[in-house]
Amino acid sequence: MTATAEQLCKVLKAQHPSEPPSSALVATGLATETRRMSHDQVLTWLFKERETVVKEEVAANFLTGVERNQAYLRAALSAYACATHLPQHAFTAQDQLNCQVCSFFKEREVNFIALNRVRFLIGAALFGSPSNIAFQLQEHNAGPKERPGNLDLMVSILDLVRDVPAVTKPKDLLKLLRKLPGIKMSEEEGRGFLDLLGHCGILQTPEHPGLL
Structure with a gap:
């Protein structure tokens, strides 16, 4: 299925992240799995995507996303900004359950339906979540690179x-x-x-x- 951004938004709005993916969502080809990932796995993923990303392409997609009212094109700029100053680090926690550097847990479920909903329906890296940042950068790196027109x-x-x-x-x-x-x-x-x-x-x- 080749769906437009508007069609993808409609399908994602109708899909609750905690429920099995609908046939319509599966047909889009968007990631729908839930994967248990460790803190270190998520950071490895994030830093790999950060090393690949090109700032000028992120900015160009953002401007195009503003022009077209398409959140998914804007999302990587927020993720890039959040990733810029995140240091390499081991899981560090004292009295809390999550890492005091990045707030990710030692292990947790990463829901790709939820990540796609953020990408297409919000277009920003919410709360600086490392899994969200990594996903938005990954999808930008794998996707088309746009050239803005009217600003x-x-x-x-x-x-x-x-x-x-x-x-x-x-x-x-x-x-x-x-x-x-x-x-x-x-x-x-x-x-x-x-x-x-x-x-x-x-x-x-x-x-x-x-x-x-």
Whole structure:
């Protein structure tokens, strides 16, 4: 099955991550398995993809994703930003169950349906999860590399971010973003997009600097 991004989004919206994949989802060819992975396996995966990725191609896909309102093309920029400063490290935990460096557990189930839902429906590396970062970079590396055309929508977003008062709350900025002519984002996708702008340093404060 060769599905459009819109068709993939529709199928993924109808699929609960904890339920067996529907025949429609299986037919898309998207990864649907759940795999138990260790902390070290996930980091090996992440660093392999980070070494392969080309920053300029990530940026070009991001701009194309903004232009086309396609979250999956934007997702790798957030993942790249989060991966940039992540150091090689062993699993390190004291009183908590997860790693104090990257927050991944010593072992856990990695649900690829959930990862694809994040990629296509949100378009950002949520919570800096190493498995999410690795997956978004992997899919970018394996996928087509786009060339952005019209940047008017991105310029409108940058103008909005620049012109809003500094005291504007995130929920109010989200409303303004979603009202911009040409923007087609769900509320969840919009929140992910604002997080992505924070990861990239477009939205940042001295207390919360970006990652790039």
